[in-house]
Amino acid sequence: MTLQRMDNVGIVVDDLKAAIAFFTELGLELEGEGRVEGTFADQCVGLDGVSCDIAMMRVPDGPGRLELAKYLSPAAGPMTPQRPPHNLVGMHRxxxxxxxxxxxxxxxxxxxxxxxxxxxxxxxxxxxxxxxxxxxxxxxxxxxxx
The missing domain is CATH 3.10.180.10 (2,3-Dihydroxybiphenyl 1,2-Dioxygenase, domain 1)
Known part of the structure; x- marks a missing residue:
């Protein structure tokens, strides 16, 4: 077994359009948008009834990609506490x-x-x-x- 590459980093967002605008302003390019749902999605993330809108953003002239996901169902809950500091276990950037x-x-x-x-x-x-x-x-x- 050999690792081939890091494909993307995924982030769950509460406002997909705002996240796309933010990362577009930063310089990423929108590669595509779509909806993921059904048995495949349920099996991948271990949740039932998944319906998720996603946007794939790419770094221009580079291999890096960022997947933004807005869960329609089951609804994503907010991170706690409000305004979380960067040092929470599981926090990412x-x-x-x-x-x-x-x-x-x-x-x-x-x-x-x-x-x-x-x-x-x-x-x-x-x-x-x-x-x-x-x-x-x-x-x-x-x-x-x-």
Missing amino acids: VMFTVTGIEDVVDSLRPYGGELVGEIARYGDTTKVCYVRGPGEIFVGLAEYLT
Whole structure:
């Protein structure tokens, strides 16, 4: 058995259109949208009566993909506590390399992007920050300076 590649990262969202707009603004491209339901979906996720709208986003000129999923049934519950901190067990984030990190953060604000903490600088090599997006999604941004 050999691992071939990492195919995608999946995130459950409460507003698919808002999430698509947020990640489009970040620079990802919408690869396609569709609905997943039926026995196959039930078996994959271990739930009964699954109906889920999905959107596959891709990194331009790269192999990375992000799958956004909006559960219609069974309805997805909110993460608890409200405004969860990043250090909760099971919490996740997606990290992207960008240029002009300050401008990227500013451009995401109209799409629900909110800076968590601040843009931190690691020596002369890197700037890193977390942005909270629609539906409490955590996105990491890194700008390599060298």
